[in-house]
Amino acid sequence: MFxxxxxxxxxxxxxxxxxxxxxxxxxxVLVGGQSVVELGVRGGSVLAGxxxxxxxxxxxxxxCRLDMWCEVDGNVLVGxxxxxxxxxxITGQLIVSGDLDIGDxxxxxxxxxxNGWIVIRNPMPTIVFLFxxxxxxxxxxxxxxxxxxxxxxxxxxxAEPATIPRGSRVSDDAxxxxxxxxxxxxxxxxxxxxxxxxxxxxxxxxxxxxRSKGPIRIGNGxxxxxxxxxxxxxxxxxxxxxxxxxxxxxxxxxxxxxDVDGTIRAREGIRFEEPPNRAxxxxxxxxxxxxxxxxxxxxxxxxxxxxxxxxxxxxxxxxVSPAVVPIGDxxxxxxxxxxxxxxxxxxxxxxxxxxIAAVVPLGENDIEWDALDDRRxxxxxxxxxxxxxxxxxxxxxxxxR
Numbered sequence: 001m002f003x004x005x006x007x008x009x010x011x012x013x014x015x016x017x018x019x020x021x022x023x024x025x026x027x028x029v030l031v032g033g034q035s036v037v038e039l040g041v042r043g044g045s046v047l048a049g050x051x052x053x054x055x056x057x058x059x060x061x062x063x064c065r066l067d068m069w070c071e072v073d074g075n076v077l078v079g080x081x082x083x084x085x086x087x088x089x090i091t092g093q094l095i096v097s098g099d100l101d102i103g104d105x106x107x108x109x110x111x112x113x114x115n116g117w118i119v120i121r122n123p124m125p126t127i128v129f130l131f132x133x134x135x136x137x138x139x140x141x142x143x144x145x146x147x148x149x150x151x152x153x154x155x156x157x158x159a160e161p162a163t164i165p166r167g168s169r170v171s172d173d174a175x176x177x178x179x180x181x182x183x184x185x186x187x188x189x190x191x192x193x194x195x196x197x198x199x200x201x202x203x204x205x206x207x208x209x210x211r212s213k214g215p216i217r218i219g220n221g222x223x224x225x226x227x228x229x230x231x232x233x234x235x236x237x238x239x240x241x242x243x244x245x246x247x248x249x250x251x252x253x254x255x256x257x258x259d260v261d262g263t264i265r266a267r268e269g270i271r272f273e274e275p276p277n278r279a280x281x282x283x284x285x286x287x288x289x290x291x292x293x294x295x296x297x298x299x300x301x302x303x304x305x306x307x308x309x310x311x312x313x314x315x316x317x318x319x320v321s322p323a324v325v326p327i328g329d330x331x332x333x334x335x336x337x338x339x340x341x342x343x344x345x346x347x348x349x350x351x352x353x354x355x356i357a358a359v360v361p362l363g364e365n366d367i368e369w370d371a372l373d374d375r376r377x378x379x380x381x382x383x384x385x386x387x388x389x390x391x392x393x394x395x396x397x398x399x400x401r
Contacts, residue, residue: 008163008165008179009179009180009181010164010165010175010177010180010182010195011160011161011163011182012162012182012187012189013026013027013160013162014159014160014184014186015159015184015185015187016162016183016184016187017187017189018039018172018188018190018191021040021055021056022041022056022057023037023039023041023043023170024042024043025043025159025162026044026159027044027159027160027161028043028044028046028047028062028161028162029041029044029045029046029047029161029162029164030047030161030162030164031046031164032049032163032168033051033166033167034051034052034167035048035049035164035165035167035170036053036168036170036171037052037055037164037168037171038055038056038169038170038172039055039056039170039171040054040055040056040057040059041054041057041058041059042058042059043059043060043061043162044061044159045063045064045065045080046058046060046064046065047063048065048066049067049166050070051068051069051070052070053070053073054070054072054073055073055074055171056073056074057072057074057075057092058072058075058076060076060077060078060079061079061080062079063078063080063082064078064080064082064083064096066083066084066085068087068088069085069086069088070084070085070088070089071088071089071090072090072091075090075092075093075094075095076092076093076095077095078096078097078098079097079098080098081098081099082099082100082101082102082114084100084101084102084106085103086104086106087103087104087107088107089106090108091109092109093108093113094108094111094112095113096112096116097116098114098116099114099116099117100116101119101121102118102119103120103121104121130149133149134146134150160184165177165178165179170191171191172191173191173192174191174192174193174194174208175189175192175193175194175195176194176195177196178195179196180195180197180198180199180214181195181196181197181198181199181212183198183199183200183201183204183206184204185202185203186201186204187201187205187206188205189204189207189208190207192208192209192210192211193206193210193211194211194212196214197212197213197215197233198212198215199216200216200218200219200222201219201222202220202221202222203221204219204223205222205223205225206222206226207225207226209224209227209228209229209245210226210227210228210229211229211230212231213230213231213233214230214232214233215230215234215235215236216230216233216234216235216236216249217238218237218238218243219241220238220239220241221241222241223241223244224241224242224243224244225244226244226245227243227262228243228247228249229249230248230249233249234249234252235247235251235252235266236252237252237253237255237258237260238258239255239257239276240255240258241255241258241259242258242261243259244261244262245262246264246265247260247262247265247266248266249265250266250267250268251266251267251269251271252264252266252271253271253273254271254273255274255275256272256274
């Protein structure tokens with residue numbers, strides 16, 4: 001695992017947080033050789049390959065193994081046993097609750113304390129030691145003991161480990177790996193993430209951008225405080241995601257209830273995905289059609305807004321009276337009392353007429369009417385329209401002109 005072969009991917013388990021300057025996780029932390037982790041590490045067991053640099057303290061609840069040429073800029077606190085390869089450099093103090101297996105030319109600037117045995121030698125690599133130990137147990141016939149050791153080493157884990165591939169660089173500014181990256185649920189990370197492929201789980205918050213060569217998928221309820229960019233892949237945005245930046249990709253699959261504050265640049269187009277709780281109606285031929293969100297669907301696929309109690313819908317076929325009709329066809333209801341009680345219908349005013357124009361010349365109009373109060377009439381009264389116009393030209397207006 002810690003030889004020339006890199007780890008398969010950057011894997012951040014569920015619930016991992018970056019608090020101040022420390023990477024905090026519930027499980028183990030595995031770091032490939034020649035990596036730079038400019039953060040402190042807090043977890044179960046911490047295992048690092050050759051020439052790994054840590055920029056903060058290491059706090060391991062279980063074992064801690066640092067291979068040769070590792071450097072730690074801080075203290076190392078170990079809850080169980082510690083294994084330090086040759087030429088390891090620790091700028092702080094080393095405190096071990098169990099045994100200490102230490103190699104040659106190890107430099108611990110502020111000293112060390114160990115409650116168990118202290119052995120000064122070159123520790124055997126972890127994987128080699130495990131295989132030798134299992135081979136010896138099987139050789140002497142202790143198969144049950146070998147199964148217990150294998151189960152304790154590989155299977156009996158309360159949480160998934162955090163793995164950092166070989167040659168990676170992790171800091172508060174950026175996470176740069178050459179392999180795919182997988183981030184779990186309910187995580188909180190600081191820094192821009194650069195990887196071959198990126199998959200982010202649910203309800204995770206990333207204070208940085210996402211950039212990859214391949215596809216990027218962001219899970220429900222995740223917030224990305226930055227851009228989402230892929231050089232040659234697709235981007236999938238699930239419901240509830242909030243991207244506080246731009247999206248650039250080949251093809252974008254965007255949920256209708258996701259938020260993107262910036263610009264979306266998709267060379268092959270954008271596909272909007274409806275929420276998964278949207279009802280789907282399937283026909284007899286197997287084709288499915290989406291039902292509008294404001295309509296309900298019962299168990300048989302019938303629209304809940306249909307007819308009630310066996311109504312066959314005949315009411316919808318009944319004739320509806322038009323709102324606007326010709327004068328000869330319409331009739332206003334006669335009021336029982338009031339000033340409008342003398343209103344007549346068009347048929348009563350013009351008996352025998354089929355249709356009457358809505359607008360007719362004043363000279364052809366036979367209706368006689370008088371204005372209320374003492375104002376003048378424009379019908380057949382003493383003063384005609386010409387007299388009213390002449391009076392209006394002579395009388396001064398409100399401003400005296």
